[in-house]
Amino acid sequence: MRKSGSHTGGCLCGAVRYRVTGPSVWKAVCYCESCTRAAGAPALAWAGFEKSRFELLEGGLATHESSPGVLRGFCARCGTTLTYQKNPAVLNGAQDDVYVTTRSLDDPGAYPPDEHVQYGERVPWLHVVDDLPHHEGVSREHAHRQLATMTERK
Ligand SMILES: [Zn+2]
Numbered sequence: 001m002r003k004s005g006s007h008t009g010g011c012l013c014g015a016v017r018y019r020v021t022g023p024s025v026w027k028a029v030c031y032c033e034s035c036t037r038a039a040g041a042p043a044l045a046w047a048g049f050e051k052s053r054f055e056l057l058e059g060g061l062a063t064h065e066s067s068p069g070v071l072r073g074f075c076a077r078c079g080t081t082l083t084y085q086k087n088p089a090v091l092n093g094a095q096d097d098v099y100v101t102t103r104s105l106d107d108p109g110a111y112p113p114d115e116h117v118q119y120g121e122r123v124p125w126l127h128v129v130d131d132l133p134h135h136e137g138v139s140r141e142h143a144h145r146q147l148a149t150m151t152e153r154k
């Protein structure tokens, strides 16, 4: 695995292409209502990067502000859920890290998750059994980077 290399990814139709350059600051599968409703899926795996490590190569991200200061990026043509980013100007103390959905990477196994977060919000039929930590809410590391404001709105 090229942990410090760069990886490209994009949406299903190919209109949006991006590159991230390792390392990731945080990797997790999220089950929160906001992520899962946005994607129409029961879970979303994310890898976060410092903003300078994310680069759009082709196309543009359409965005939806799912809660104040939280921007979710997607392809306007095919709808693929691609990014998540906080606006520190709106959310005091938040990092402006860019998260990408790891399934949108050309190598979706490049940044495997370290933990499950917001596991308590999962749909009732879903049970994930593996050796990773399952956090009902968010992990300390997650909270540390102020990534948890979907449940800590101001
Ligand atoms: Zn697309």
Ligand SMILES: [Zn+2]
Residues within 6 Å of the ligand: 030, 031, 032, 033, 034, 035, 036, 118, 150
């Ligand atoms: Zn989430």
